[in-house]
Every structure is written in structure tokens, then in C-alpha cells.
Amino acid sequence: MKKAIICGYYGQGNAGDEALLLAILARLPHHIQPIILSGNPIKTTKDYQVISYSRLSIIKQILKAEKKDLFIWGGGSLIQDVTSIKSPIFYLGLMILAQLKGLKTIAYAQGIGPIKTTFIRWLTKQVLTRCDGVSVRDRESAKLLEKWQIKFFLAADPVWALSSKINQDFNLLPSPxxxxxxxxxxxxxxxxxxxxxxxxxxxxxxxxxxxxxxxxxxxxxxxxxxxxxxxxxxxxxxxxxxxxxxxxxxxxxxxxxxxxxxxxxxxxxxxxxxxxxxxxxxxxxxxxxxxxxxxxxxxxxxxxxxxxxxxxxxxxxxxxxxxxxxxxxxxxxxxxxxxxxxxxx
Known part of the structure; x- marks a missing residue:
């Protein structure tokens, strides 16, 4: 069975990123086994019935992976340096490692930027150029990749297609x-x-x-x-x-x-x-x-x-x-x- 190592800001208690993960898992082909990078692997495994690892352990999984396997940047704004320069370096580093290992690499529903650091912009361009597939979720990201002459396609954020459920136990205050x-x-x-x-x-x-x-x-x-x-x-x-x-x-x-x-x-x-x-x-x-x-x-x-x-x-x-x-x-x-x-x- 092929494996897909999926990396994103998961297990951090952010509902938006958890929604992205759930949307990706719903669309992943059944014969591909997901392996998730998570800040809380135990909770991620419990919530989604998937294999999950912490940061250091996910590096070991990349090194163990075979060339038929996939490495996926999960949806979201993983590559931006406004919050921290450490975050894009980490995710770019994982993608570079996966590419060096010969894995199939995918940047899935990305929102690229803002990127203010010249080195991060250069490195992002190099990494995305070597990806086997790239999709973005907004027009500004699309404009940037067009400028870089990187092959991609534009589609709406995956959470638009996430199914919803009503929990009758909410006990909300009355309308309006x-x-x-x-x-x-x-x-x-x-x-x-x-x-x-x-x-x-x-x-x-x-x-x-x-x-x-x-x-x-x-x-x-x-x-x-x-x-x-x-x-x-x-x-x-x-x-x-x-x-x-x-x-x-x-x-x-x-x-x-x-x-x-x-x-x-x-x-x-x-x-x-x-x-x-x-x-x-x-x-x-x-x-x-x-x-x-x-x-x-x-x-x-x-x-x-x-x-x-x-x-x-x-x-x-x-x-x-x-x-x-x-x-x-x-x-x-x-x-x-x-x-x-x-x-x-």
C-alpha cells in the first residue's frame, strides 16, 4: 500500500487547520494510507483513526518511505514568514528531504505568503518548482506562482466542501x-x-x-x-x-x-x-x-x-x-x- 505523509499545522487545537486535515482525508484515495504530522499525535490518531507522529518522528518516516510514497503539504498558509521564519524553514526542510528521498511531492491547496525574507522566497520557489503537483486556494498565491513560472492550478479552499453536522447538545441561547x-x-x-x-x-x-x-x-x-x-x-x-x-x-x-x-x-x-x-x-x-x-x-x-x-x-x-x-x-x-x-x- 502506498503511504502519504501529510504535513500541516495539525494537532495544535486550531479548528481551521483540523477542518483542512479532515477535508484532505475525505478526498485521499482509499488505497493510500495517511501518516499525519501532528503537535498532538495521540489526539490526532484518536480523532481521525490515522497513524500520526510528532515532528522528530515524522522525519524518520520520511527517511523510511519508498519512492512510490507521497509527501503532502496539507492545505493552508504553511509558507509565510510573518508569524515566524522558523515555520517556513521547517516545512520547506521537510519537503526538501522528501524530494531528496525521491518521494512524489504535492503542495495541496496552499496559500503562499506573505513572504518578506528574500531567502525564504528563493527557497520556496526552488522547492515548488520540484513538486510533482501544486494547487493553491487564492488568486494572490496564483499570481505569485505565475510570476515564478511554476505549474499549478487554482481552486477554492477545501473547507468549502467539508460536510457539516448538527449537534443537538449545543444548547444555544435563543435566536436571534x-x-x-x-x-x-x-x-x-x-x-x-x-x-x-x-x-x-x-x-x-x-x-x-x-x-x-x-x-x-x-x-x-x-x-x-x-x-x-x-x-x-x-x-x-x-x-x-x-x-x-x-x-x-x-x-x-x-x-x-x-x-x-x-x-x-x-x-x-x-x-x-x-x-x-x-x-x-x-x-x-x-x-x-x-x-x-x-x-x-x-x-x-x-x-x-x-x-x-x-x-x-x-x-x-x-x-x-x-x-x-x-x-x-x-x-x-x-x-x-x-x-x-x-x-x-
């Missing part, structure tokens, strides 16, 4: 509900966070909505959700959901999402939930542009809470969401990434 996904980030300064909280209070006063605070990564989101809850004082709840399909299903029960994280916006949009984006990263801005999503760049957040509230009210009252045709088109596009496996079946 506004979901809020906020994460800590340097662009979300204390003063901007206070403006957003004031806008939420005003929205509640005018709609009598309950606020559903949805952390996507407990380590980075939960504390700020708790802070917002303390400021709201009432008519809110924090909903922690680990299962990506149940998390996606949550947005069927919500009347509006105010979201920072990319995959909160993708999940909600795919479930016909009206959305408003707070962009902290080019990947969120790219999504806003590509699907016509309203929102603000956090760097340009209006200082008046009522201006933000009025924007939310307009979307909420108009029930502005993607059409069935638009959603189906994005889902079909997301499925195209699995074409990368065609030559290895």
Missing part, C-alpha cells in the same frame, strides 16, 4: 444569534477591541440578539472571548467545539457572523450564514475580495462604534449571504484539489 470569532493579534489593539465590544452592545440593544462567542483555537481565542463576555455581562455564551464538522454546522443556527479567522468565514458562508469580516491577514482580505464579503481591514477600523453597528444591521436585516449557485460553485471548485492524486492512483 450573532456569532463572534475574535482572535488575539497585534492589529487588534485594546482600543479597537473596545470599539468592537461597544458595537456588539449597540447591536444587541437594537436586535435583542444573543452573542455566541466561538473560539477557533483555545490557546489564542478563549481568553479574548472571556474578556468580551465579561464586558457584555449578559445574553452571551462561549461555545467550544472541537469537531470541525459540528463547528461548521453551528453556523446553520446563527443569523450573522462577525469573524476574524479565515475558516470561520468560509464555514459560515458555506452554510448560508451572513458574514462580516475583520481582516488581520492578507488571506482574509483575499477571501473578502474573491467572494464579495463585506468587512473592515482591522488597521482601518472606524473609531465610531455606531458606524460598525450600522454595517452589521444592514447585513443582518437584508440576510445577505451567498446564493445556492455561488456556494455550489465554490464546493465544486474545492473538490478539484483531489485531482492532484489522479496520477498516483
Amino acid at each position: 444569534r450573532i456569532a463572534v470569532n475574535i482572535r488575539s493579534h497585534p492589529t487588534l489593539t485594546p482600543s479597537k477591541l473596545e470599539i468592537i465590544i461597544q458595537a456588539l452592545k449597540q447591536f444587541q440593544q437594537q436586535t435583542l440578539a444573543n452573542i455566541i462567542l466561538v473560539p477557533f483555537q483555545k490557546l489564542k481565542d478563549l481568553e479574548i472571548c472571556q474578556y468580551i463576555g465579561e464586558k457584555l455581562k449578559e445574553n452571551y455564551q462561549i461555545v467550544n467545539i472541537e469537531n470541525p464538522q459540528e463547528l461548521k454546522g453551528l453556523f446553520r443556527e446563527v443569523d450573522l457572523l462577525v469573524g476574524m479567522r479565515l475558516h470561520s468565514l468560509i464555514m459560515a458562508s458555506s452554510e448560508k450564514c451572513p458574514c462580516f469580516a475583520l481582516s488581520y491577514d492578507p488571506k482574509v482580505s483575499n477571501l473578502m475580495s474573491e467572494i464579495g464579503l463585506d468587512g473592515y481591514e482591522l488597521e482601518h477600523l472606524p473609531p465610531q462604534a455606531n458606524v460598525i453597528t450600522e454595517k452589521w444591521l444592514k447585513i443582518y436585516q437584508n440576510k445577505a449571504h451567498l446564493s445556492d449557485n455561488e456556494i455550489n460553485s465554490l464546493k465544486q471548485s474545492a473538490l478539484k484539489h483531489q485531482n492532484l492524486f489522479d496520477s498516483f492512483i
Whole structure:
């Protein structure tokens, strides 16, 4: 049996990356055995019934692999140096090792960049040039690979095609509900966070909505959700959901999402939930542009809470969401990434 070593930001408690892994596993041909790089191999094995290894152990798996086997960069923004230069060096290093071993290498549904370091840009170009298959999930990544003259294809993020589930045990507060996904980030300064909280209070006063605070990564989101809850004082709840399909299903029960994280916006949009984006990263801005999503760049957040509230009210009252045709088109596009496996079946 062929093996596929799949590397990504898995086992780190990030719901978006877990959703990507689940979407990839759903599309991997049945005769290919997945081996997953994870920050928490025991949990990854338990959650997905797959073989999983930590960072050092995954290197041993690459060295043990045969030339018929695959090495896959799982979907997401693995190659960017804004957060840290260590991360792209690690993932690039694994890909280089796999290529030196003669494995078939695939960059799957990647969001390339931002890359500010000249060396990382050069190394990324060299590595992608040697890949057997490359797909990207946004137009800006596509433009970069066109500039580098690397063969690739563009398709929507795999999470668009991830199936959703309804968990009847959520015990959500009554409708109307506004979901809020906020994460800590340097662009979300204390003063901007206070403006957003004031806008939420005003929205509640005018709609009598309950606020559903949805952390996507407990380590980075939960504390700020708790802070917002303390400021709201009432008519809110924090909903922690680990299962990506149940998390996606949550947005069927919500009347509006105010979201920072990319995959909160993708999940909600795919479930016909009206959305408003707070962009902290080019990947969120790219999504806003590509699907016509309203929102603000956090760097340009209006200082008046009522201006933000009025924007939310307009979307909420108009029930502005993607059409069935638009959603189906994005889902079909997301499925195209699995074409990368065609030559290895």
C-alpha cells in the first residue's frame, strides 16, 4: 500500500487547520494510507483513526518511505514568514528531504505568503518548482506562482466542501444569534477591541440578539472571548467545539457572523450564514475580495462604534449571504484539489 505523509499545522487545537486535515482525508484515495504530522499525535490518531507522529518522528518516516510514497503539504498558509521564519524553514526542510528521498511531492491547496525574507522566497520557489503537483486556494498565491513560472492550478479552499453536522447538545441561547470569532493579534489593539465590544452592545440593544462567542483555537481565542463576555455581562455564551464538522454546522443556527479567522468565514458562508469580516491577514482580505464579503481591514477600523453597528444591521436585516449557485460553485471548485492524486492512483 502506498503511504502519504501529510504535513500541516495539525494537532495544535486550531479548528481551521483540523477542518483542512479532515477535508484532505475525505478526498485521499482509499488505497493510500495517511501518516499525519501532528503537535498532538495521540489526539490526532484518536480523532481521525490515522497513524500520526510528532515532528522528530515524522522525519524518520520520511527517511523510511519508498519512492512510490507521497509527501503532502496539507492545505493552508504553511509558507509565510510573518508569524515566524522558523515555520517556513521547517516545512520547506521537510519537503526538501522528501524530494531528496525521491518521494512524489504535492503542495495541496496552499496559500503562499506573505513572504518578506528574500531567502525564504528563493527557497520556496526552488522547492515548488520540484513538486510533482501544486494547487493553491487564492488568486494572490496564483499570481505569485505565475510570476515564478511554476505549474499549478487554482481552486477554492477545501473547507468549502467539508460536510457539516448538527449537534443537538449545543444548547444555544435563543435566536436571534450573532456569532463572534475574535482572535488575539497585534492589529487588534485594546482600543479597537473596545470599539468592537461597544458595537456588539449597540447591536444587541437594537436586535435583542444573543452573542455566541466561538473560539477557533483555545490557546489564542478563549481568553479574548472571556474578556468580551465579561464586558457584555449578559445574553452571551462561549461555545467550544472541537469537531470541525459540528463547528461548521453551528453556523446553520446563527443569523450573522462577525469573524476574524479565515475558516470561520468560509464555514459560515458555506452554510448560508451572513458574514462580516475583520481582516488581520492578507488571506482574509483575499477571501473578502474573491467572494464579495463585506468587512473592515482591522488597521482601518472606524473609531465610531455606531458606524460598525450600522454595517452589521444592514447585513443582518437584508440576510445577505451567498446564493445556492455561488456556494455550489465554490464546493465544486474545492473538490478539484483531489485531482492532484489522479496520477498516483
